[in-house]
Amino acid sequence: MPGSGLVLGRARRERLQVGESETVGPYTLLRLERGSLDPGIPGQFFMLEAPGRVLPRPMSLCQAPPGELAFLIEPVGPGTRALCALEERDAIHVLGPLGNGFDLDVERPLLVAGGIGIAPMPYLSDALGSPPAILGFRSERHAEAAVLLTDAEVVVEPRLVTELLPEDPGDVLACGPEPMLEAIRALVPRTQLAWEAPMACGYGACYGCVVEVDGHYERLCIAGPVLREAA
Numbered sequence: 154m155p156g157s158g159l160v161l162g163r164a165r166r167e168r169l170q171v172g173e174s175e176t177v178g179p180y181t182l183l184r185l186e187r188g189s190l191d192p193g194i195p196g197q198f199f200m201l202e203a204p205g206r207v208l209p210r211p212m213s214l215c216q217a218p219p220g221e222l223a224f225l226i227e228p229v230g231p232g233t234r235a236l237c238a239l240e241e242r243d244a245i246h247v248l249g250p251l252g253n254g255f256d257l258d259v260e261r262p263l264l265v266a267g268g269i270g271i272a273p274m275p276y277l278s279d280a281l282g283s284p285p286a287i288l289g290f291r292s293e294r295h296a297e298a299a300v301l302l303t304d305a306e307v308v309v310e311p312r313l314v315t316e317l318l319p320e321d322p323g324d325v326l327a328c329g330p331e332p333m334l335e336a337i338r339a340l341v342p343r344t345q346l347a348w349e350a351p352m353a354c355g356y357g358a359c360y361g362c363v364v365e366v367d368g369h370y371e372r373l374c375i376a377g378p379v380l381r382e383a384a
């Protein structure tokens with residue numbers, strides 16, 4: 154059964170220094186020195202120590218320039234706010250890469266993201282040779298994050314990303330809020346969707362991230378976060 158054991162693969166835990174912290178619209182792009190951590194496959198995630206909080210927070214890798222790991226963070230609660238407040242030369246523990254990323258063996262990739270779901274897309278786009286992308290945001294300020302991808306089509310609410318999906322969209326790789334992923338799943342037969350669930354450990358030990366997948370229960374940190382929908 155997939156995900157039945159505690160699989161850490163290439164993951165390591167290391168204390169990494171903050172190189173820079175940039176503001177991108179309402180988000181923060183947190184650049185960490187990479188240390189000896191492997192950036193992994195796009196769509197995989199890392200558990201970032203959130204200063205002052207007991208549990209680390211899961212974050213997708215956004216960019217992986219040489220020597221660096223960069224995370225795009227939306228401040229929605231105490232953990233993410235603490236991460237966004239980090240300053241140059243602060244240091245945090247980081248564990249990863251974890252989980253299953255996107256399958257890059259696709260013929261006609263189309264990236265689709267909503268809101269902070271844009272986070273894994275720059276790294277994914279680099280890996281796939283800058284395929285077309287559709288991005289949706291809830292405000293013009295959030296849409297400023299579109300600068301992280303070249304040549305993306307952008308919609309702002311009340312318009313939705315599904316309005317821009319072509320009739321034959323090819324291989325859709327998507328990340329975003331659950332209603333967006335459900336809408337894409339209903340429209341497109343062959344997709345790879347990056348889902349979210351609250352995660353305490355990130356490697357299969359706590360069972361905090363159990364979700365229903367095709368009628369049975371899985372730990373999303375191991376079975377996902379990217380799940381492939383059958384054609």
Ligand SMILES: Cc1cc2nc3c(=O)[nH]c(=O)nc-3n(C[C@H](O)[C@H](O)[C@H](O)COP(=O)(O)OP(=O)(O)OC[C@H]3O[C@@H](n4cnc5c(N)ncnc54)[C@H](O)[C@@H]3O)c2cc1C
Nearest residue numbers: 198210211212213225226227230231232233272349350351
């Ligand atoms: C695999 C994975 C990758 C992620 N990548 C990113 C990323 O790249 N950038 C980013 O900004 N965020 C990402 N997230 C979400 C991020 O981890 C949460 O927003 C964060 O843990 C919230 O912590 P907090 O202490 O700030 O807020 P909390 O107070 O813990 O939560 C704030 C609100 O968000 C809800 N919430 C918290 N975590 C989740 C979750 N995982 N799913 C659904 N609702 C949740 C809570 O119920 C609450 O309503 C990712 C989550 C997962 C599972």
Ligand code: FES
Nearest residue numbers: 355357359360374
């Ligand atoms: S986050 Fe602990 S089992 Fe998935």
